[in-house]
Amino acid sequence: MASVQDFIPQPYTATDESGSFQWSAPSNLALVKYWGKKANQIPANPSISLTLNNCKTVTKLSFEPKEDNGAFSFDLLFEGQPKESFRPKIEKFFERVHPYLPFLTQYHFTIDTHNTFPHSSGIASSASGMAALAVNLMSLERLLNQGMTQEYFDQKASFLARLGSGSACRSVTGNVVIWGNHAETPGSTDLYGVEYTTVADVFTTYQDTILLVDKGEKQVSSTLGHDLMHGHPFAGQRFAQAHTNLSAMKTALATGDTDAFIKITESEALTLHAMMMTSNPYFILMKPNTLQIINKIWEFRAETGIPVCFTLDAGANVHVLYPQANREAVTGFIKSDLATYCQNGQYIEDQVGYGAANL
16 A cells, blocks of 8 residues: 655655756546545545646746755746745645655745636636646656656656645546545555546546636635534535445446436535535535526436536536537537626636646
C-alpha cells in the first residue's frame, strides 16, 4: 500500500540552473462527491470524477537558483497581473509539500497562470490550478532525478496537488478518476487519485455544458464547507452512502447504464447541497435560477427520453451532462430553454478530457 514516505525523495542526482515549464491541467467534475476531510487533506469519503477538457488552468513555472535557501521565494501572476490575494494559498501549499520537494527553498519561482473559465465560482478552479502547479514542480524534480518513471511522476503529482486542494488530485491523469480508499477498488488510496479504466464508450465522450448561473465568488469557501462536516448530524450516513454510490457508479460506467448514472449523479448533487443546508452554520449556494434549470431538465428528460441530467459542485452553476450522440438536441434545448437562466446568458461547452498536458 502507498505511503507518504514513498514521496520523500532520495538525494538528487542532477542540478539545474534555471529554466521554465508550461502545463495545462483541467478541472474535474465529481459524480460521487467528497465533502468533509480529515487532517492533511485526507478525504472523509471516496469520490469519483469525470476529467474535463476545456475548463483548464494554464501555468508557466520559471525558476532560477537563489543564494538564500531558508525561505520560499516566488512571484505570482494571474492573467498577466500580480495577484497578492492568491499568495497565502501558494505559501501554504509550499509549506505542505516542502518535505517532498526539498528544492523549493533553493529557487526563486515565477508562477504565471490563467484560467479558461471563471475562478472561485464552483467550477473547481482550485483543482485545475493546483494540479497545473504540481505537474510543473514535478517536471523540475524530474530534471533533478532523471531516473523517475512516468507512473511515479503521475502519482506524486496527484499526491502533491491534493495537498493544495483535495480535488486537484483528480486532475492529473485519466478520463475517470477515483480518490479515496474504497474496499471494492483495488489500488485506491486517500493519498492520490487513481485512474478508473473500465468505462463504456458512451461515457468516454460525455458532454458537459456548464450553465453560469452566478459567476461571482462563492459566499462560503469549500474549505469552510468541508470543516462543517465535523459534528454534522448526518455525516456518518453520508460517508456510508458515498461508498455505496461509488460502487454503483463504477458498475454504471462499466456497463454504459445511463439510467443508473443519472440517478446516482443527481442524487449525489442534491445530497451535497443538503449537507450544506443542514450544517451548523447552514448555508445555501444554489440560486433560484439553479432550481429553475433543474426542473426544466427533468421536464425535458421526461418528454424526450433523452438521458440528460444535472450535477452541481459547491456553487450555483449547473453542469448539464449528456451523451455525445444527443448533443444537437440538448444544445438546442439549452439555447432555447436554459440560457435565459444564466448570468448574461453565458454557458461553457465542455466534454470529458484526459488530464494535464505539457505545453
